[in-house]
Each structure stands twice: as structure tokens, then as C-alpha cells.
Amino acid sequence: MPLQSVAVLGLGKVGLLAARLLDQLGYDVSGHDLRQPSEELPFPVLGTDVSDADELGRALAGSDAVLSCLPYHCNRLVAEVAHRLGMHYFDLTEDTATTEAIRAMAETATGLMAPQCGLAPGFVGIVAASQVESFDHCRAIRMRVGALPQHPTGLLGYAFNWSPEGVVNEYLNDCEVIEDGVRKWVSPMEWKEAVYVAGTKLEAFTTSGGLGTMCDTYLGRVENLDYKTMRYPGHMDLMNFFFHELLLRDRRELAGEILTHAKPPVDEDVVYIHVSSEGTADGELRRIEYARALLPREVAGTTARAIAWTTAASVVAVIDLVRDGVLVDRGFLRQEDVPLQALLRTPSGSLFERPGEGQTVYDAWWRPGAEPGSAST
Numbered sequence: 001m002p003l004q005s006v007a008v009l010g011l012g013k014v015g016l017l018a019a020r021l022l023d024q025l026g027y028d029v030s031g032h033d034l035r036q037p038s039e040e041l042p043f044p045v046l047g048t049d050v051s052d053a054d055e056l057g058r059a060l061a062g063s064d065a066v067l068s069c070l071p072y073h074c075n076r077l078v079a080e081v082a083h084r085l086g087m088h089y090f091d092l093t094e095d096t097a098t099t100e101a102i103r104a105m106a107e108t109a110t111g112l113m114a115p116q117c118g119l120a121p122g123f124v125g126i127v128a129a130s131q132v133e134s135f136d137h138c139r140a141i142r143m144r145v146g147a148l149p150q151h152p153t154g155l156l157g158y159a160f161n162w163s164p165e166g167v168v169n170e171y172l173n174d175c176e177v178i179e180d181g182v183r184k185w186v187s188p189m190e191w192k193e194a195v196y197v198a199g200t201k202l203e204a205f206t207t208s209g210g211l212g213t214m215c216d217t218y219l220g221r222v223e224n225l226d227y228k229t230m231r232y233p234g235h236m237d238l239m240n241f242f243f244h245e246l247l248l249r250d251r252r253e254l255a256g257e258i259l260t261h262a263k264p265p266v267d268e269d270v271v272y273i274h275v276s277s278e279g280t281a282d283g284e285l286r287r288i289e290y291a292r293a294l295l296p297r298e299v300a301g302t303t304a305r306a307i308a309w310t311t312a313a314s315v316v317a318v319i320d321l322v323r324d325g326v327l328v329d330r331g332f333l334r335q336e337d338v339p340l341q342a343l344l345r346t347p348s349g350s351l352f353e354r355p356g357e358g359q360t361v362y363d364a365w366w367r368p369g370a371e372p373g374s375a376s377t
Contacts, residue, residue, distance in 0.1 A: 001111060001330075003088055003323040004028055007063040009050055009078060011037060013161075013305060014092065014118075015069030018312040019043060020300035021348050022067075025320065032059060050074055056081050064088060065111070067315060071165045076101050079113065086110040088322065088329070090315055092118035094166055094209030096176070103213075106332035112322060114333035117315040119271070119307070120145040120227065121212030122335050123352070126314075126343060127275045128214070129336035131288045132222065135279030139223045143211070144195055144204045144274040146230030147307040149266045150295070156239075157232035159266040161307045164256035170229065171239060172249055173208035176215050178225040183215050189240050195230055197272045198293035204228035204274075205236045213334045230272050270295055271306040292352070299351065309351060317349035 005028040008019040016037070023029045023043050031037075031045040048059040050070060060066055060081060065088035068078045072095040079102045082089040088111040093099060099115045106113035116122055124143045132138045149159040160167065174185040192205045210227030218225055242248055248255040273292040280286070299309045318338060321327045326342050343349040 001064070001086075001088070003064045003319065003329070005030070005063045005065070006319065007032060007060050007066045008069060009033075009048070009066060009074075010069035010071075011035070011045065012069060013308040014311045015067075017299060017302070017304050017308050018067060018069060018316055020302065021312055021316045022319070024300050025316070025347060027319075030063065050078060053077060053081055057085065060085060060087065065090065065319065067091070067319070068093075071163055072098055072169065073165070075115070079105055079115075082111070083109055083113070088112045088114070090114045090117050090319060092116070092122070092311060092315060094118075094121060094170055096173070096209055099212070103332050109331060112327075112329050112331065112333055114318060114322070116212045116335055117318045118311040119147075119314055120210045122318075123310065123314040123343075124210070124227075124273060124275050125212050125214055125335040126338045126340050127273075127290050128277060129217075129338075130340035131275065131277035131290070132218070132279075134288060135277070135281050135286070138218075138221065138277055138279035140276075140278045141214075141218070141222055141225045142274075142276045143227045144202075144230050144272075145210065145227075146202055146204075146272040148230075148232065148270055148272065150268045150270045151266075152232050154263075156235055156263060158235060159263050159269065160260045161265045161269050161305055164260045165252075167259070168252050168256050170207040170209050172243060172252065175206045175208045175227070176211055177206075177227075178215055178219060178222060181220075181223050183219050189236050189243075191226070191228065192236055193228070194233075195274055197230070197274050197291050200272070200293070201233060202230040202272060203233045203236060204230045212336070214336055217334060217336050230274070265305075267303075267305060268296065269306045271310050294352075297351070313348040313351045314343075317343045317346040320346040320348070 007030050009032045011031050011033040029043040032048040049055050066082050068075050068091040072093045075091050075093050075098050083105045102113050102115045128141050195202045195204045207229040271294040275290040278287045294306050296305050
């Protein structure tokens with residue numbers, strides 16, 4: 001089915017940038033947000049109440065696809081409306097319950113239901129899946145992502161450049177993993193380890209949602225699979241104190257308000273990515289690593305924060321691949337079924353491989369025997 005007109009719901013930093021990218025690529029874009037933008041945009045913006053199913057249905061009628069950049073708890077209703085209208089559906093959610101509901105809808109969908117198209121889950125799962133294909137047998141997949149301030153202050157070393165609801169959700173919900181061939185659930189904010197990306201020491205710990213559907217896909221094929229969030233050292237212990245000793249885990253909305261009041265967004269952020277896999281190929285044990293430290297850059301005529309452009313670029317690249325017939329256009333899309341090299345060849349996907357002005361992209365694929373530390377600027 002066609003994919004030319006896209007309705008973008010939620011014009012925050014990510015949604016607005018995704019809408020700009022889609023418009024720049026020639027899609028017919030409409031934006032939907034109760035808050036009217038302060039700047040003039042090259043596409044119409046409607047004040048649609050996305051919590052009203054009837055109003056939302058009228059607003060989406062005539063569009064080929066909807067991209068939800070709303071908080072995760074809004075996505076199920078949007079997906080239901082898209083399913084009823086026979087549209088393609090894309091979102092950025094990390095919430096596993098929402099994804100399972102959308103997966104059930106996909107069984108009877110006439111369009112494509114594609115949740116989890118952001119950075120994590122999303123792009124990092126695509127990278128990990130490409131690594132698995134390099135092995136005859138893969139024993140471990142490790143995915144690590146951190147969206148952080150470049151110049152941290154205070155003990156937390158953090159700034160809420162992402163949705164506070166999403167961050168609190170991933171810090172408190174149980175995490176799905178595969179450990180020694182067994183699929184299981186483990187507690188968040190545990191399994192702490194040290195990780196270095198571009199010379200910066202970070203700590204990584206379990207958080208929910210980053211694996212998407214990968215446990216389904218790789219159970220029985222990969223012995224160990226997990227996702228962790230990266231932060232500056234000391235962050236995890238302080239957040240465990242905040243949520244568990246002060247009992248803010250029972251008051252999630254208040255927790256989000258306190259944290260965003262204390263640590264507001266910053267423009268100079270950085271996204272750290274570290275995806276590694278181990279296994280055997282041609283009888284030899286190998287390790288593959290993909291590491292990035294990505295900074296703000298000019299995208300679609302505006303200076304975009306790192307977390308905004310990495311998330312928007314990933315979902316827009318997936319939309320491009322659906323439009324161009326590279327991906328299926330009906331049913332449910334798993335991120336690990338998206339071919340990495342095809343995604344990197346799209347205009348927005350190529351941003352991951354092309355360094356912006358003044359920043360460095362470190363060698364993406366390192367194997368034993370290769371010269372480490374190479375970089376392009």
C-alpha cells in the first residue's frame with residue numbers, strides 16, 4: 001500500500017525534527033499537537049486532541065501513515081485508531097506492554113504496525129542483528145546506550161533530554177534478558193559494569209525495554225542477550241537510593257517531576273552507543289564492536305540535539321525503507337529484521353556514519369587483528 005502522506009503526532013524535539021526530515025524528503029506531512037509551534041513550519045499543524053479516539057480518527061483520515069512521538073502511554077490508542085483506518089503505524093516506544101498490544105493488532109492489520117523505531121529499542125537492535133549474521137554461532141549480544149550531557153554537573157551527572165515518563169519507566173520496570181540460554185526477567189538498575197566509549201568511562205546497568213522483540217527472535221540461537229543504559233559513574237547507586245530508599249518508585253509521576261525540575265534539558269548533549277557481539281566464525285572466536293559518541297549537529301535546517309537526531313533519523317530511515325519496498329508493508333515489523341546497510345544508505349540513516357562538523361566518529365567495526373582507534377572527522 002502507498003506511503004506518501006505521514007501524520008506526525010507530538011511535536012516535541014524528536015517529533016518536530018522527524019516531521020522536518022520527512023518534509024525535506026518529499027513526504028506530505030501534517031503535524032498534530034495541542035501546542036501551536038512558535039516558528040513557521042513548511043507543513044500544517046493541527047491542534048488535535050490525541051486522547052479522543054473520534055477526533056484522532058478524523059484527523060488521521062486520508063493519511064497513509066502515522067508516526068507517534070507521544071509518551072508511551074498514549075500509543076495504544078493511536079495504534080488502535082491506525083489499525084481501524086488501515087494505516088501504517090510507527091512509534092518510538094520502549095514500553096513492552098504497549099508493544100505486545102500492538103503486536104496483537106498486527107495479526108489483523110492491513111497496514112504495517114512498527115513500534116520501537118527509535119534509538120533503543122530501534123537502531124541498536126538493527127546494529128546487533130547485523131553483527132549476529134557475521135557468526136556461525138553467536139554466544140553473546142550486549143547493547144549499551146547512554147544519552148547524556150556533554151558537561152555533567154552534580155552527583156547524578158544527568159539531564160532530562162528524553163521523556164521523564166520514559167526514563168522513570170525504564171528505571172523501574174523489570175528487564176527481559178537471555179542468560180545461559182534461558183529467557184528470564186531481572187531487576188532494573190543492577191548488573192553494573194564499566195564501559196569506555198571514545199575514551200570516556202561510563203557505567204552500564206540493566207533497564208527495561210531496550211531489547212524490543214529480540215528475546216523472541218534469538219532465544220535458542222544466542223546464549224546471552226541483554227541491554228543496559230550507560231551513565232556517568234555513580235548515577236545508578238543514587239537512583240536506587242532515590243527510587244527505593246525514598247520510596248519514589250510508588251510515586252512515578254512525582255519522581256519524574258522532581259528529576260526534571262532538578263536536571264532540566266541541555267543543548268550540548270552526547271549519545272554514546274556500544275554494541276558488541278561474540279561468537280565463532282570459521283572455527284575462530286571473534287568479537288565485533290560498534291562504538292559511537294554522537295554530538296548535536298545540523299539536521300533539516302536546524303541544530304538538533306544528539307538524542308533528537310539519532311532517534312528521528314532512525315524512524316525516518318525505517319519509513320523510507322517501507323516506502324521503497326525494502327521492508328514489508330503489512331503486519332508486524334521487528335527492528336532486527338531491518339537490514340543495517342540498507343538503513344545506512346537512506347538519507348537520514350546515513351547521518352549515523354557521517355560525522356557532523358567538529359565531531360569524531362570512531363571506527364564502527366573492530367575485530368581482532370584490525371587496527372583499533374581509527375577515526376574519521
